[in-house]
Amino acid sequence: MPFFPPENAKEGVPPTKRYGHTAVLWNQNIIIFGGSNEYYEYRDDVIVFSLQTKTWSRPEIRGEVPARYLHSATVYKNKMYVYGGFAKNSKCTYVLEEMRILNLDTWTWSEAYTVPARYNHSASLVGSKLWIYAGKDEAGNTVSDLHSIDLTTLRVLPHTGITGKVVLLKSQHFSEAIGNQLVVFGKYPNETTGTSLYGLWIMDLDQLEWRKLDVDRCLEDGAWNYFTIVTKKTQQRHRQLESSMSVDDPHLQSSSSMDIDEPGSSPSLIFLGNTEKDRPQPYDHFRDVLSINVEYLGVFQVPPPTLQWHMSLMLNNEEFADFTIVPQDSMRKIHVHRMVLSTRWPHFKNMHASGMIESTRGTMVLPEPYSVVFAFLSFLYTDTVDVDLDCSILCDVMVMANMYLLDRLKKLCASILHRHHLQVDTCVRIFQAACVSQEHGLKKLSQEYIFRNCGAVMKTEDWFLMWSQGGDGSSGEQRAALEDFIEGIPDDASLEVTPGSRRSSDGYGSGYDGANFEPTLRKDD
Template structure:
């Protein structure tokens, strides 16, 4: 099953609706396909409705609104609802029906953008191509779903193949092409209150001439910016960013060349249940040489819930904070390691345990019991710690104090990289997902001080947070010449140095950029003037490494080797 110019949308929890487009025989397909991400299986439903270049918007109750598109190649086939611009598909009953339209409908179009308002009452459409012309409309329409009524058009932007998002009082247009078929990189907005438009440039966003897929997250403030190869012949280093529309910022959250994104063509990207899903097929000699797209047989999911969730602390945090580290009313003590370095458990002999303990930290059992499931388990089980009224956490005391402060305040702000990466480790040790999300959010983007980058890399590996570790490794490789001269690099264990070097692909080489080459010449001249003999030629490292670890699935059934991830750690499940 392959599709070109199809449309898709998320229908309910964990399901994707896919309809229309061209099949492998270059003919329009009348089937409807539903992907269940829970079972990783496609469900196909036959039909005689044909479209390409249309939009699909889920409006609730199992209903999908289809608008526009073309039906150019169905003259010899029996087609239902020929000439109807708007259709409704019921995913529960598997039936089609035409939608009565009141008001003045838009002129026929294809490859337009459509989105649902945040309150679910309106469908907005923008732009699109005029019939039989490579010329885009520059209008915007709002369709009131409860009354099936079109509002008056407003002038917006002339684009096609773009994306539309409703956020607050604005519609945001991402990507697409203008009438000169030039790719658009800036964001354009339409104010629904003042009926004014404007363009916003976000300097952090990368400007390039490659295809971006903009994915809505369910939180209107955040839009994912996905760059992956959409065609077998494209040579793209995949990466993922996120637009923060409330603060007008952009940041890269998955750096290029993450192994799980490589060696595939990803045709569909969507977001549901806090996860980004990519659907496509593996690149092999057969698929790379084909003149058409292959079956949508591979699926990858990455947890992005910590990036797109809204976290709020109640008033209780300020109340609990008053008791923090206060011996008054405290009824329990916690100890950490007296030293600042993390030790392996084998390095702490039981008979010498007391000598490793820090000064006691006064805490309150009620607060720990309500905030920390591990502590609740200790108390309920009657373990020795519950009898003696104290607990030893074999981690540096500065981490332990920060951990206790989090339990009292629900906050990790105003912390150092050392403390936050320590909290990340503790969040995984004690299975505290909210703390983990806060730590990951703090670490996006990663601090650029190379010593701190090495710290993030090392501790993300300990916490098994693969994406954060990958992003840190990319920064290391991009700054290799400077990195290897740092004190922190000299203190790395041999195993860590080998692991970092092995991230480079077998074809990687050490090269000089023009800037670093000049530094090399200056350094060489300095050595020669001092009578030394030698050259410094390690100044940069090309970012071209890749893991060779692909997923293999069968036909239309997504059955084995599917990769699923936590926010920064990808795991493999067998289906």
């Protein structure tokens, strides 16, 4: 991207002349990394310009990375992800097949993560995914492939089966994201005239289909050297930045506007270039600005759905509510709507249609605790389950779902319990709930977890309660869960003593030799 060092900086030393570097925005700071200077020397320095204090600084960086240029840099959650680039050593130049992460809280570089080799590519952040498009590979060939990196797992996923085609004249291009759509700008060859034209393409990242946007007429006059997308929020931030800069800034004065956009909340496509017919070398690459409302090209950014959120506001809201649910352990009433519950809960619909006393009184008592009942009703209103719910609440909701034949709710609870809550101190409780709710997959998974960690599990209170309450005089469900657990133990399983973490101070006699042991359940082959 073009970068104009503020000439009214108050303190600090600005970066040396360079190109092929990156400049990203983070917490009202511009972070510049890498690039090549006029002597073709590649840089690995990190330079920060504060937009608030107007000062340059060079933080103390921990760790080392190869100097590079024509790389990409993207900020996500206080980390800067630097992908690829062109590098050199004493013997040769080469393309980096690595991604490095700079922690912006500690200014520490991570180790290298292996990724497809690229330089002169583009990187666009959509949600928590980084989409890497085109550029040149390790052999210097221009490529047009697409792959993404999940920044939460750092998993690289190549994307094939893409329909449509983008034919770039050379690797240099720009890409930006509009919602879940990727927009690419660059030159492409005109086969009819043998010349080159500017083109703009868009891809829906769900459909993986390229579509060319009709902007040729707008771009036919002039040379366009930079492209980006500006949203309403970005425009507000830019106005704040401009107000903090000197009014006689030459870079602000030298831009003549060709704005064909109208005020609105939709994003605008911004092109920087020069529309003079005669452009003697060197010429001002960023003299003119072209702005196009993206909706004029048939591209619409649909806001995310809000139905679930609005439905959640209806739960326990007395306005327009016509029924109440009362948990047995609480005097607090939960205000609900007959129509919603009748539509989403067959048991309630049957109860209401039968003329039972609950339907005439307009209230219904449930034997479960308040927190469980509220989570159950939240699903009826929003069709979702909160993954942050306590494990015991999820277990009870899963049992309720089985009792009322709500299979989606039951499977959601089972999935969340397995992925987020299956631990030493919860596995026995999850196993018992899986037995009661007839979730056979979760029952098997939790039992295997107990087998693998039985030394630690046998010290938990839930393990003790399962065996003490599963004997004579216990409820049928408790006894059935214990019987299921015993039934699942292989006949040839045994407990063997293996190195563990118990110490001689744990109640062993003075003759204990100090070795660490822990019992685990194993099956002989």
